[in-house]
Amino acid sequence: MTETTPRLAEPVPESPDKIPNQVRHDGKNNCLWGKSYYKISNLLSDFIFNRTKSIIRNVVKPIVVAGSIALATTTSAFSQDLEPFKCNDGKWGFKDGTSAIRIPCKYDWVDNFHKGFAKVNVGGEVADIELSIANVYDGIVGGKWGLVDTTGKVRIDIKYDWVDNFYNGFARVILDGNYGFIDTTGKVRIDIKYDWVDNFYEGFAKVGIKDSKGIKKYGFIDTTGKVRIDIKYDNVNYFSEGFAKVGIKDSRGIEKYGFIDTTGKEIVKPGKYSYIDNFFQEGFAMFGSIGGKWGLIDTTGKEITDMKYDMTGRFHEGFAMVNVGGKYDSYPFFFGGIWGLYKSIN
Numbered sequence: 406m407t408e409t410t411p412r413l414a415e416p417v418p419e420s421p422d423k424i425p426n427q428v429r430h431d432g433k434n435n436c437l438w439g440k441s442y443y444k445i446s447n448l449l450s451d452f453i454f455n456r457t458k459s460i461i462r463n464v465v466k467p468i469v470v471a472g473s474i475a476l477a478t479t480t481s482a483f484s485q486d487l488e489p490f491k492c493n494d495g496k497w498g499f500k501d502g503t504s505a506i507r508i509p510c511k512y513d514w515v516d517n518f519h520k521g522f523a524k525v526n527v528g529g530e531v532a533d534i535e536l537s538i539a540n541v542y543d544g545i546v547g548g549k550w551g552l553v554d555t556t557g558k559v560r561i562d563i564k565y566d567w568v569d570n571f572y573n574g575f576a577r578v579i580l581d582g583n584y585g586f587i588d589t590t591g592k593v594r595i596d597i598k599y600d601w602v603d604n605f606y607e608g609f610a611k612v613g614i615k616d617s618k619g620i621k622k623y624g625f626i627d628t629t630g631k632v633r634i635d636i637k638y639d640n641v642n643y644f645s646e647g648f649a650k651v652g653i654k655d656s657r658g659i660e661k662y663g664f665i666d667t668t669g670k671e672i673v674k675p676g677k678y679s680y681i682d683n684f685f686q687e688g689f690a691m692f693g694s695i696g697g698k699w700g701l702i703d704t705t706g707k708e709i710t711d712m713k714y715d716m717t718g719r720f721h722e723g724f725a726m727v728n729v730g731g732k733y734d735s736y737p738f739f740f741g742g743i744w745g746l747y748k749s750i751n
Contacts, residue, residue, distance in 0.1 A: 487523075487555060489515045499523070499557075508557035514545050519570040522552040522589075527563050542567035542579070552576070561591050572604045575628070586610070595630045607644045609633065609667070625649070634669045645684035648704060651675045664690070664706070673706040687720035687749060701725065701747070715742055723749045 455592030487499040487507055498510035514526040529548025533601035540546065561568060561576070568587075569577040575586045575594060585597030597600070601613035601622055609625040614636050616622050621736045624636030625644075630711055634641075639660055644667060652662045653675045663675035664685075673681070680699075682690040685704055693699030700712040710717075710727075718726035718737055724746045730741025 476559055478701050487518055489517060489523075493701070497525075507555075508553065513548055514543075516543065518555065521554055522560060522567060522571060524550060524564065524570065525559075526550050540566065560589070561587065569604070573606075575605055575610075577602055577604065584612075594628075595626065603643075607647075609644050609649075611641050612636065623651075633667070634665065638675065642683050646686075646688075646704075648672065650681060650683050664704075672704065673702065682719065687723070689720050689725065689749070691717045691719065693717070699727075710747070717747075720749055725749075 420576040422699050455633075486502050488501070489497055490500050491497050492510035494510065495513075496510040497512045498506065499508035499515065501507050512525040512527060513529050514531070515627040516524040523542065526545050526548045529545040532544055542550070547576055549563050550565045550568040551559055552561035552568060554560050554700045564580075566578075566579040566581070566678075571589060574588060576588075578585055578593075578597060580597050583597045584599045584602040585593060586602065588594045588596035595610075599612045600615050601611075601623075602697075603611040605628060608627055610628075611623055612626050612632075613621045613623045620635050623638050623641040624632060625634035629634050634649075638651045639654045640662075642650035647667055648664045651665050651671075652660045652661055654660045655676065659679075662678050662681040663673035664681070665671050665675075679694045681692045681702075684690065688704050688712065689701050689709070691699055692702055693714075694706075698712045699714045699717040700708055700710045701709040701717060702708050714727045714729060715731045716726075716728035727745045727747050728739075728742045729745070731739055731744075733739050738750070
């Protein structure tokens with residue numbers, strides 16, 4: 406019978422001093438142990454670098470054009486060759502790459518184009534960052550929001566307290582303090598009745614409604630607006646690989662976590678762990694506590710390792726980093742101890 410759960414090829418060392426300086430291999434490609442000279446800050450830096458070096462950054466820089474200010478992006482994929490610019494009268498519009506006016510300056514704020522649409526505001530003003538102001542959206546307070554296309558035609562009426570870009574065919578809108586969704590024709594697809602919503606991912610959107618005590622609870626709806634996961638949790642994360650992290654607070658207000666599947670079944674009972682990873686990766690997730698011990702669970706909720714490591718990492722290409730003897734200096738910086746590789750055996 407083929408073993409399907411990860412395992413360590415050898416017991417966890419009782420003391421880092423018992424491990425030689427060089428990396429030790431068990432000969433079965435199951436586990437590697439070695440002295441750690443690599444601080445977690447370096448690991449994080451490498452991870453962040455490798456992740457971000459492939460991301461196109463939409464860097465904004467000012468350009469003076471005929472007495473006006475233009476905001477040029479370094480990537481035409483975002484601006485679609487139209488650049489926001491501010492005229493001498495303080496109004497905003499768009500110019501193309503030749504500095505020709507394509508959309509006249511008549512808005513109090515505009516954003517870059519995203520998938521053929523740009524957010525525009527009428528009647529608002531830039532918020533004072535020194536003040537704590539409610540209802541500030543995209544750095545603008547007041548006014549009404551809508552969307553224009555690249556010809557300058559208003560595609561979404563300028564009537565909302567805020568409107569988001571389109572993602573997966575839906576855009577979030579706020580009206581009279583309530584959230585909902587519209588489609589690209591401007592039709593309201595999800596009633597504007599929630600206290601908070603997030604964008605759709607894997608066919609689900611997080612929504613929030615305040616209960617009788619004014620405490621916001623969260624659940625999920627599908628693209629038809631049907632509530633698919635009851636709105637009862639204190640915290641929910643996106644669905645990924647068919648699972649979503651959810652949290653509930655105890656009587657002391659301390660939040661603990663678990664996982665649900667797309668049917669709402671609680672695979673890992675919410676409230677069980679003080680910390681659990683935001684998602685499963687390659688079928689496994691970390692659990693534990695900052696400054697405490699860590700372990701790994703699978704998508705059935707089974708703990709495939711005891712809660713005995715000082716640090717664990719996510720699985721990548723069949724391996725997860727584990728550490729014995731290390732500690733947090735100040736979160737998220739972790740150093741010292743011995744790093745090993747925990748292998749997923751399929």
